[in-house]
Amino acid sequence: MKLTHFIGGEAVSADAPNASINPSNTDEVVAHFPDGGAAEVDQAVQAARKAFPGWASASPEVRSDLLDKVGATVMARAKELGELLAREEGKTLAEATGEVMRAARIFKYFAGEALRRHGQTLESTRPGLDVSTYREAVGVYGLITPWNFPIAIPAWKSAPALAFGNTVVLKPANPTPAIAHALATIIHESGAPAGVFNMVLGTGGVGSAIVDHPDIDGVSFTGSQGVGAKVGMGAIARQARVQLEMGGKNPLVILDDADLDRAVAIALDGAFFQTGQRCTASSRIIVQDGIHDRFVAALAERAASLKVGNALDPSTQLGPASSESQFEQNLRYVQIATEEGGRLVTGGEALSLATPGYFMSPAVIADTDPRMRINNEEVFGPVASTIRVKSYGEALDIANQGEFGLSAGIVTTSLKHARDFRRNVRAGMVMVNLPTAGVDYHVPFGGTRKSSYGAREQGFAAIEFYTQTKTVYVGD
Ligand SMILES: NC(=O)C1=CN([C@@H]2O[C@H](COP(=O)(O)OP(=O)(O)OC[C@H]3O[C@@H](n4cnc5c(N)ncnc54)[C@H](OP(=O)(O)O)[C@@H]3O)[C@@H](O)[C@H]2O)C=CC1
Numbered sequence: 001m002k003l004t005h006f007i008g009g010e011a012v013s014a015d016a017p018n019a020s021i022n023p024s025n026t027d028e029v030v031a032h033f034p035d036g037g038a039a040e041v042d043q044a045v046q047a048a049r050k051a052f053p054g055w056a057s058a059s060p061e062v063r064s065d066l067l068d069k070v071g072a073t074v075m076a077r078a079k080e081l082g083e084l085l086a087r088e089e090g091k092t093l094a095e096a097t098g099e100v101m102r103a104a105r106i107f108k109y110f111a112g113e114a115l116r117r118h119g120q121t122l123e124s125t126r127p128g129l130d131v132s133t134y135r136e137a138v139g140v141y142g143l144i145t146p147w148n149f150p151i152a153i154p155a156w157k158s159a160p161a162l163a164f165g166n167t168v169v170l171k172p173a174n175p176t177p178a179i180a181h182a183l184a185t186i187i188h189e190s191g192a193p194a195g196v197f198n199m200v201l202g203t204g205g206v207g208s209a210i211v212d213h214p215d216i217d218g219v220s221f222t223g224s225q226g227v228g229a230k231v232g233m234g235a236i237a238r239q240a241r242v243q244l245e246m247g248g249k250n251p252l253v254i255l256d257d258a259d260l261d262r263a264v265a266i267a268l269d270g271a272f273f274q275t276g277q278r279c280t281a282s283s284r285i286i287v288q289d290g291i292h293d294r295f296v297a298a299l300a301e302r303a304a305s306l307k308v309g310n311a312l313d314p315s316t317q318l319g320p321a322s323s324e325s326q327f328e329q330n331l332r333y334v335q336i337a338t339e340e341g342g343r344l345v346t347g348g349e350a351l352s353l354a355t356p357g358y359f360m361s362p363a364v365i366a367d368t369d370p371r372m373r374i375n376n377e378e379v380f381g382p383v384a385s386t387i388r389v390k391s392y393g394e395a396l397d398i399a400n401q402g403e404f405g406l407s408a409g410i411v412t413t414s415l416k417h418a419r420d421f422r423r424n425v426r427a428g429m430v431m432v433n434l435p436t437a438g439v440d441y442h443v444p445f446g447g448t449r450k451s452s453y454g455a456r457e458q459g460f461a462a463i464e465f466y467t468q469t470k471t472v473y474v475g476d
């Protein structure tokens with residue numbers, strides 16, 4: 001498969017020297033893609049700028065209809081797109097098809113948002129005046145997306161941008177361009193006017209060309225904290241809007257009063273599903289003394305029984321790491337943790353299976369200290385560490401340590417502790433008797449501290465980033 005850019009309503013072909021690889025079978029090239037750079041970004045931004053006035057002033061019904069059609073098409077093709085996603089990213093077929101459905105529902109949700117009333121009419125404090133607020137489109141948005149949700153994240157950034165009348169230049173991550181290309185194709189075939197939605201592929205600084213382009217009004221980024229910080233500085237330097245979704249080191253607290261089976265099921269899901277490649281993954285499991293040994297033994301047993309394999313095999317429960325660099329990072333952190341004194345209870349080994357791929361057994365590392373690197377740096381793989389604590393208070397203190405604050409969970413039968421945790425944990429999302437990962441699409445998503453910057457993403461909150469408010473006073 002040879003992929004193209006989408007610029008100004010055209011699928012723009014170019015030499016395609018780059019390849020996306022199937023991480024379950026590294027002998028297989030999923031797609032070849034071009035090496036766009038600053039020149040293609042500039043063409044895309046110009047096309048988006050030209051399309052902006054028409055799209056911003058189009059009837060909301062026109063925008064709603066486009067998004068609804070995209071959502072319906074993605075939904076109708078969920079099986080085929082799920083297979084492509086699983087092949088390219090490495091998540092299991094069930095996870096991949098679920099993500100495709102989520103992308104479809106996001107488009108349908110924002111088809112509705114395009115039509116809703118978002119302004120306000122107020123009484124003026126001065127007699128005889130009317131005052132009202134309007135939500136206006138902002139302009140051209142640059143969207144920079146990662147590989148771990150390669151259709152859902154482009155969906156949750158581009159659907160609100162388009163719904164509220166903005167135009168878009170998308171740069172998808174290099175490990176997963178084919179699934180982004182499939183979405184771009186659907187948006188075009190659904191009738192997006194020329195220039196409304198553009199996509200530039202490439203390894204040659206496409207992301208930084210977007211951040212630096214003077215005609216991009218806003219940048220939304222999801223990825224690593226280090227790159228996010230650079231994106232933020234670049235955008236702010238030229239006073240563009242910016243929204244950053246970055247890492248997590250999400251604590252999951254297990255209290256003595258928790259049901260053991262339930263706690264293990266929640267931790268297993270939070271830590272390992274989607275191969276741990278979620279910014280919301282439960283990567284620090286903080287366990288109270290009384291349940292600790294039983295919990296660690298049961299979690300290790302369940303983790304060891306997960307079937308690691310080819311993402312396209314329906315019986316696989318844990319797919320490969322998405323890329324060689326991520327795979328190496330996962331194995332490196334297992335080594336770092338054990339060198340720092342952690343006890344490897346299970347897993348953490350590279351596996352040789354029927355096809356060459358980035359497979360590893362899920363790792364549980366016990367007896368770790370909250371100050372260790374394994375408990376402070378995002379691994380982004382199937383690696384969970386446990387920390388033993390004496391009390392709920394100690395668990396909360398440790399949960400609140402570190403520089404991230406995306407998602408935090410607690411497993412308990414105590415309403416008192418659950419309520420206290422909700423109030424006092426420093427995180428943007430709190431899960432009670434649920435894994436830290438796995439979120440709805442119609443509510444705000446984001447964290448505190450170094451996990452997020454700027455307005456919240458998703459659901460009803462998305463309007464903040466993708467519109468600007470105009471306040472209008474009318475006298476006699
Ligand atoms: N919060 C989250 O959901 C995610 C977190 N991560 C974390 O990041 C680590 C590394 O993953 P990785 O894919 O390298 O993540 P990156 O942060 O490097 O990449 C995310 C996106 O940013 C782009 N990008 C890279 N450099 C720049 C730049 N200077 N300016 C603008 N855009 C840029 C990338 O493009 P390109 O593909 O061309 O490099 C990609 O589209 C993971 O191990 C994980 O810890 C990763 C993915 C998602």
Ligand SMILES: O=C(O)CCC(=O)C(=O)O
Pocket residue numbers: 148149222277278279280436437438439
């Ligand atoms: O947990 C989820 O469902 C979403 C996670 C996410 O957005 C991410 O990892 O980037």
